Amino acid sequence: MKLDTKLETDGDRSVARLYLIGALNSDTAPEFETILEGVLAKGLKVNVLDMRDLDYISSAGLRVIFKAAKQATAAHQRLAASHRKPHIEKVFEILKALPDMAVFANDQELDDYLDAMQARSLEG
Amino acid sequence: MKASITSRLILYLTVSAGTLVAFALLVDYRLSRTEILERLRVESQKTVVDVVRDLEGLLAGVEGNTRFLGSILSQQHSDEQSISRLLQETVAQHADIFGSTVALAPAQSARPRGFAPYFYQQGDAIAYSDLTLGAEPYWERSWFTDAARSGQPRWIEPYFDVGGAEVYMTTYSVPVFEGESHRELVAVVTADITLDELHRYINRLERGDHGFGFLVSAGGLVLSSRGTSAEMVPYQQFLASEEQRGFWQQLLTEVEPGQDNSRITDCELVEGNCIIRMTRLRHSGWIVGAVYSEHEVLADLRAYELKIFALGLACLVAMIIVVNLVTRRITRPLTALAASADQLGAGQLDASLPEVPGKDEVARLVQSFAHMKDELRQHIADLEQATASRSRLEGELSAAREIQMAMLPQSGKACESHPDFELWASVEPARTVGGDLFTFGLEGRRLYMAVGDVSDKGVPAALFMARAISHLRHPGKHSPGQTLAELNNALAQNNGNCMFVTLLLAVLDLDSLELTWASAGHTPPLWLHKGCPATLLQHSGPATGLAENQQFPDNLLPLARGDRLLMYTDGIDEAFNPAGEMFGNERLAQWLAGSVSQSPEQAGEDLLATLSGFAEVIAQSDDITALLLDIPGHGNARQHQRLFHLTPDVTDASLSWLGALLGSDIPAGVRNELLLVLEEVVTNIFKYSQLGEADQISVSLQATDSELILCVRDQGIAFNPLEDAHRAELGADIAHAEIGGLGVHLIEQLTDWQRYRREGSDNCLELGRNLGES
Numbered sequence: 001m002k003l004d005t006k007l008e009t010d011g012d013r014s015v016a017r018l019y020l021i022g023a024l025n026s027d028t029a030p031e032f033e034t035i036l037e038g039v040l041a042k043g044l045k046v047n048v049l050d051m052r053d054l055d056y057i058s059s060a061g062l063r064v065i066f067k068a069a070k071q072a073t074a075a076h077q078r079l080a081a082s083h084r085k086p087h088i089e090k091v092f093e094i095l096k097a098l099p100d101m102a103v104f105a106n107d108q109e110l111d112d113y114l115d116a117m118q119a120r121s122l123e124g
Numbered sequence: 125m126k127a128s129i130t131s132r133l134i135l136y137l138t139v140s141a142g143t144l145v146a147f148a149l150l151v152d153y154r155l156s157r158t159e160i161l162e163r164l165r166v167e168s169q170k171t172v173v174d175v176v177r178d179l180e181g182l183l184a185g186v187e188g189n190t191r192f193l194g195s196i197l198s199q200q201h202s203d204e205q206s207i208s209r210l211l212q213e214t215v216a217q218h219a220d221i222f223g224s225t226v227a228l229a230p231a232q233s234a235r236p237r238g239f240a241p242y243f244y245q246q247g248d249a250i251a252y253s254d255l256t257l258g259a260e261p262y263w264e265r266s267w268f269t270d271a272a273r274s275g276q277p278r279w280i281e282p283y284f285d286v287g288g289a290e291v292y293m294t295t296y297s298v299p300v301f302e303g304e305s306h307r308e309l310v311a312v313v314t315a316d317i318t319l320d321e322l323h324r325y326i327n328r329l330e331r332g333d334h335g336f337g338f339l340v341s342a343g344g345l346v347l348s349s350r351g352t353s354a355e356m357v358p359y360q361q362f363l364a365s366e367e368q369r370g371f372w373q374q375l376l377t378e379v380e381p382g383q384d385n386s387r388i389t390d391c392e393l394v395e396g397n398c399i400i401r402m403t404r405l406r407h408s409g410w411i412v413g414a415v416y417s418e419h420e421v422l423a424d425l426r427a428y429e430l431k432i433f434a435l436g437l438a439c440l441v442a443m444i445i446v447v448n449l450v451t452r453r454i455t456r457p458l459t460a461l462a463a464s465a466d467q468l469g470a471g472q473l474d475a476s477l478p479e480v481p482g483k484d485e486v487a488r489l490v491q492s493f494a495h496m497k498d499e500l501r502q503h504i505a506d507l508e509q510a511t512a513s514r515s516r517l518e519g520e521l522s523a524a525r526e527i528q529m530a531m532l533p534q535s536g537k538a539c540e541s542h543p544d545f546e547l548w549a550s551v552e553p554a555r556t557v558g559g560d561l562f563t564f565g566l567e568g569r570r571l572y573m574a575v576g577d578v579s580d581k582g583v584p585a586a587l588f589m590a591r592a593i594s595h596l597r598h599p600g601k602h603s604p605g606q607t608l609a610e611l612n613n614a615l616a617q618n619n620g621n622c623m624f625v626t627l628l629l630a631v632l633d634l635d636s637l638e639l640t641w642a643s644a645g646h647t648p649p650l651w652l653h654k655g656c657p658a659t660l661l662q663h664s665g666p667a668t669g670l671a672e673n674q675q676f677p678d679n680l681l682p683l684a685r686g687d688r689l690l691m692y693t694d695g696i697d698e699a700f701n702p703a704g705e706m707f708g709n710e711r712l713a714q715w716l717a718g719s720v721s722q723s724p725e726q727a728g729e730d731l732l733a734t735l736s737g738f739a740e741v742i743a744q745s746d747d748i749t750a751l752l753l754d755i756p757g758h759g760n761a762r763q764h765q766r767l768f769h770l771t772p773d774v775t776d777a778s779l780s781w782l783g784a785l786l787g788s789d790i791p792a793g794v795r796n797e798l799l800l801v802l803e804e805v806v807t808n809i810f811k812y813s814q815l816g817e818a819d820q821i822s823v824s825l826q827a828t829d830s831e832l833i834l835c836v837r838d839q840g841i842a843f844n845p846l847e848d849a850h851r852a853e854l855g856a857d858i859a860h861a862e863i864g865g866l867g868v869h870l871i872e873q874l875t876d877w878q879r880y881r882r883e884g885s886d887n888c889l890e891l892g893r894n895l896g897e898s
Contacts, residue, residue: 026775026807056796058803059866069858087796094873095866096855 003028005035013114014045021053024061033064040072040079046117047072048110052083057091069101078102082110130455137447142440149436153429160425168331168416169384172401175328175337176412182220182317182325183279183407186296189218190315191277194298197226197311208241214315215243216250223289223316225255227262229272229309238262244289244316251289258287268312271297279408281343282319282356292319292354294341319354322347326412332420334394338402340376340411368392381406391415457486461493468493473501521556521583528557528586531593533564539725540564544634545571548724549751550732552695552744559585559625560693560747561593569634572604575691575751576627577646579667585747588623591615592668596629604629604642608668608676612644615669624669628691637683637755642676644668647697650716651681652688655765655824655835656881656888657713685757686826688724690716695748699735707738710884717837720765720824724752757828765824768806771817775806778823782834785825790832790895797874798832798893804867805836805889808849813840813887834875834891843887844880845871 006019016039024032039047049065051057065079072079080102084092092103104110193214196202202210207226214224223244233239240255240262255262262268267280277298285293293316300310322339326349329337337349345356363369368391379385381404391398394417402413460478467475477494480487529536532551540547549562559578564571574596578585595611602610608629615625628649630641641649645667648660665676683689692712699707715734719727731750757763766781768774779799786795802823809821819839826833843849845868852865871891872878879890 025803027773056800058800058807059864059870060807062866063864066858067863070863073858087793090797091800091870095852095869099855100857 003032005032007039009042009044011044013118015114016042016044016047017050018047019050019053023056024054024064025056025058026060029058029060029064032061033067036064036068037071040068040075040077043075044077045121046078046080046114048080048082048104050082051085051088054085054088057088059095062091062095080104080110080113082106128455129458130451133451133455134444134448137451138440138444141443141447145436145439145443149432149439153432156428156432157425160428161422164421164424168399168401168414168421169386171329171331172384172403172412172414175325176403176405179322179325179412180405180407182321183296183405185218185220186315186317187277187407189214189221190224190296190298190313193224193226193315194277194300194311194313197300197313198302204239204241207239208243211241211243212250212252215245219245220317220321221315222291222293222318222321223285225314226311227255227268227314228311230261230263232310242288246289253288255288267295267297267314271299271312271314272309275299275301279342279410280314281341282345282347285316289316289318292356293317294319294322319347319356321354323349323351323354329412329414331414331416332423333417334420335414335416337412337414340413342409363392365392375400375402376411379404379411381409385413388418395419454486457490461486461490465493468497468500473497473504518556524583524586525553525556528553528590531590532562538562538564542566544755545632546724546754546756547571547573547752548728549573549575550728550749552732552748553581553586554695554744554747555582557583557586558747559589560695560749561589561596561625562691562749562751563593563596564751565597571632571634571753572629573632573691573751573753574627574629575646575693575749576625577693577695577747577749578625579623581747584621584623588615588625588669592625592627596627603678604631604640605665605676605678608642608644608665609674612665612668612674612676613672616672619669622670624667626667630689630691632683632753632755637685639681639683639689640678641681642678644676647692647694650690650692650713651683652690652716652720653684654686654826654833654890655717655720655763655822656837656883656890657716658883659709659713683755685755686763686828687755688716688720688727689753691751691753693747693749695744695746696731696735696750698746699739699748700742700745701738702740702742707735711738713884714822714886717822717824718765718767720763720826724754728752757826763824763826765822767820767822769817770810770813770815770819770821772810774810774821775803778806778821779803782823782825785827786832794832794893794895798834801871801874801891801893802834802836804871805834805845805891808845808867809836809838809840809887812843813838815840830895832893832895834893836889836891837883837886839885840887842882844882845889846878846880 003020003022003024006021008017009015018036018039022028069079082104083106084103102113104113193210196210211224211226215221223242225240225242227240228238230238235256237256238261242253242255243250244253266283270280271278277296280295280297282292282294285291295314295316298313300313302308302310326337326339326347330349339347340359341356344359346359346362347354347356348362359372360369363372375387379402384401384403386399386401388397388399391400393415397418399416399418399421400413402411404411457478457480464475464477477490477497480490533549536551538547538549547564549564551558551560551562553560559581561576562574564573576589576592578589578592592611592615595614600607608627626646627644628641628646630639630649632639641662643662643664645664648662651658651660660679660681662679663677666674697707697709697712715731719730722730728750732748735748764785768778779802782802783795783799786798806821809815815838822837824835849868850865851868852862854869856862875891876894877892881888
């Protein structure tokens with residue numbers, strides 16, 4: 001049980017997209033925490049955790065996400081999740097995890113959200 | 125033989141005694157040698173001194189008489205007749221004087237040829253000779269002229285008396301003067317001593333074959349005792365080499381009257397060193413001495429040396445013989461005893477011992493040996509008898525064991541498989557026969573089982589056990605408590621020895637799975653339910669056989685399929701290891717929890733192996749009996765259990781194991797959720813139990829068609845995660861969300877029921893998940 005990550009950044013839209021591949025559990029959580037902190041440290045506005053290839057998440061993994069979400073909010077960044085598999089989603093639901101966290105079921109939702117964000121910042 | 129006491133004794137004694145004798149002889153020799161040498165020295169000196177003294181006496185006597193004659197002549201003028209008479213008397217009266225004359229000076233006699241009557245000894249008579257009748261006038265003879273010229277009395281050099289006595293002689297001449305100034309020579313008075321006479325004295329100095337005496341006149345003539353005749357020869361004739369002549373001349377001039385000169389040197393006169401002793405006579409100035417051969421003088425000493433050596437040798441030989449005889453006589457019995465002892469050692473107890481008379485140490489030793497031999501023979505006979513008895517007893521015991529085992533179902537090691545139960549039971553007596561028992565039987569749908577332990581072990585226990593088991597064979601329709609009460613009454617009769625038996629009698633209704641059991645002072649059974657072991661609580665009666673009419677309450681417990689029951693005797697929980705620790709109930713419960721995946725037979729054999737491994741070298745002290753009962757679950761109920769060390773990869777390892785167990789039969793969602801639950805539980809234990817890597821947790825899974833039951837046990841601090849764990853409040857937004865405290869929510873949400881209990885030192889968490897719903 002291990003976790004691989006892949007990061008894509010879109011400087012124009014100020015978006016970081018971190019792909020989680022494998023299992024996020026108590027073994028892999030500490031390393032993931034470092035990676036995620038590194039991603040947030042880039043200062044990009046929107047940070048999306050792409051879970052399309054995440055098979056498994058435990059409370060230790062959620063703890064890391066909770067912690068990162070708090071940091072992001074404090075730094076006026078956003079942490080979002082996308083492409084959660086049903087059982088991952090169930091875990092989130094059970095724990096009523098972060099109701100105000102943006103969650104996208106698919107790429108379309110994500111793109112719409114990002115466009116909206118960009119439009120808002122342009123307006124702003 | 126080299127190392128034998130005999131030869132060593134002989135050697136040591138001989139060497140010691142020989143050394144002592146040699147030492148004593150040496151000391152004696154040193155002392156004796158000094159003494160002998162001193163004696164020889166004194167003897168030789170005494171001889172010379174004696175001879176010299178006698179010679180001096182002789183010469184003094186002759187001189188005195190002659191002077192006396194001379195003084196008579198000088199005081200009164202005597203006629204020729206009276207002179208002759210006087211001379212005759214003198215010679216007759218003095219044996220030492222050979223001959224004597226009064227020779228008148230030529231002017232004093234009227235006769236033309238003078239007057240010189242000479243009387244001398246011839247045999248016993250006195251002979252007369254007229255010296256005037258000689259060829260030459262007597263006043264020209266040396267004995268006359270020497271004295272006349274010197275005017276002093278003097279000894280004349282020895283000469284041959286021609287015309288007189290016709291012998292070698294020496295003469296003492298005294299000139300007689302007359303007138304106022306005593307210048308007118310009247311006569312010369314002489315006295316003669318024959319050289320024969322002197323030779324006799326000198327002869328006394330002879331010693332040994334070569335030692336000889338000598339006399340040297342003033343003129344250097346030598347009279348030696350070596351010569352057979354009394355003849356004097358010049359010393360030059362006596363000494364061959366110039367060197368010797370010089371040496372002797374030097375020696376002779378040094379000699380003073382009254383001094384005893386001695387010298388040891390190589391003088392060529394005798395072989396080897398010569399001892400020279402000499403002195404000068406006062407009266408004549410002659411030198412008297414002796415030359416001895418040192419070799420001869422020391423002959424005594426050498427003879428003594430030889431004697432000592434021979435004596436020493438003789439002593440040594442005698443000693444060797446005596447020591448040899450004595451030692452052999454003393455050690456002969458010892459040698460014989462050693463040979464006998466060798467035979468005894470080789471097992472020949474009939475070997476004869478040497479006969480030693482007396483009461484010395486050897487005799488006592490032989491007596492002790494004889495005693496030991498008899499004792500040994502007796503002991504061996506006893507031993508043979510005892511061995512025979514023992515092997516007979518062992519044979520009987522072995523038969524007894526077979527008979528006893530035959531009383532037990534399947535000869536003491538039973539394995540029974542039935543559609544409704546699986547049973548395994550075994551008894552291992554600590555001795556050949558023992559007091560533990562088990563039995564079981566099926567009466568209709570009632571399975572009755574009993575495990576018992578008779579007080580004490582061995583044959584008495586075995587016999588009492590036989591009594592007990594015959595009552596248990598057919599318990600009838602009574603409840604276990606009633607059966608025990610009847611058994612108790614039966615055993616208590618005629619039980620003078622107060623033997624007793626603790627018993628556990630259980631009846632399982634195979635339809636209702638209700639277990640009814642009663643205990644007579646026996647340890648309650650262990651129950652393994654859903655992977656978790658528990659010691660059943662029970663009401664117990666007293667041990668059976670001690671007193672009649674006792675109550676044995678029945679205990680009830682509904683069993684479930686998949687349950688396992690262990691009934692055992694104290695030989696199991698009271699087994700000891702070398703450190704003195706007891707196996708104990710907790711170890712047993714832990715073992716039972718670990719046995720969940722094994723069949724009763726495998727588990728039973730594993731239990732015996734575990735006990736044997738625990739006790740290591742400690743011998744089994746009590747009978748061991750165990751009865752395992754399994755009630756199989758319906759369908760494909762499976763039970764799995766595994767121990768994991770709390771290493772950092774414990775989560776990985778346990779999840780892999782569970783993942784593989786769940787396989788593909790279980791819906792993927794349920795599988796993932798159970799894995800998640802296990803991860804949460806194991807992570808919690810790993811983080812918070814305060815256990816180390818050496819500790820283990822037990823994870824078991826019981827799977828039936830309708831339910832999965834996960835049971836996790838750890839020996840950490842008492843902790844009920846369902847109540848004690850921190851729970852994060854759910855539903856908070858990011859700003860208010862707690863970090864952590866999520867695991868217990870997942871555990872509760874993803875399983876259908878949760879149960880925690882603290883069991884001994886174990887935390888036991890059971891989680892159930894129904895199947896059939898996603």
